[in-house]
Amino acid sequence: MGKVDYEVTHARPIAGQWREVGATVALDPAAAKYFLPPYGFGLKVPVAAEVPVEEDGTTSVKAFGAVGDDAPAAATEKAPGRRGRKAKR
Numbered sequence: 001m002g003k004v005d006y007e008v009t010h011a012r013p014i015a016g017q018w019r020e021v022g023a024t025v026a027l028d029p030a031a032a033k034y035f036l037p038p039y040g041f042g043l044k045v046p047v048a049a050e051v052p053v054e055e056d057g058t059t060s061v062k063a064f065g066a067v068g069d070d071a072p073a074a075a076t077e078k079a080p081g082r083r084g085r086k087a088k089r
Contacts, residue, residue, distance in 0.1 A: 003028055006035070006043040014042060 003026040008019040014035055019025055025043070027035075035043040 001029060004032065006032055006045070008042060009044045010042045012042045 005024050005026050008014065008021055008023045008025060011018070011020050013019070014025055015027060015031070019042075027043075032043060034040045036045065
């Protein structure tokens with residue numbers, strides 16, 4: 001996943017630079033988690049991107065990430081256990 005734009009809610013150093021309230025900063029989601037609740041403060045989750053509108057005024061279901069046959073399945077299976085591994089002693 002690429003960088004995402006976040007809005008600064010508290011003036012503070014973010015990504016090595018001082019950021020003022022209302023500024024926009026592009027961060028990877030992994031880096032942004034340190035400035036988002038519950039881990040930290042200073043950034044606001046980005047607003048949803050604009051949804052493309054068809055010529056007839058309707059929106060495409062694909063724009064919302066619709067669940068269908070091509071969507072990845074939820075992780076419902078258990079992770080493989082440690083059976084067969086010998087314990088280190």
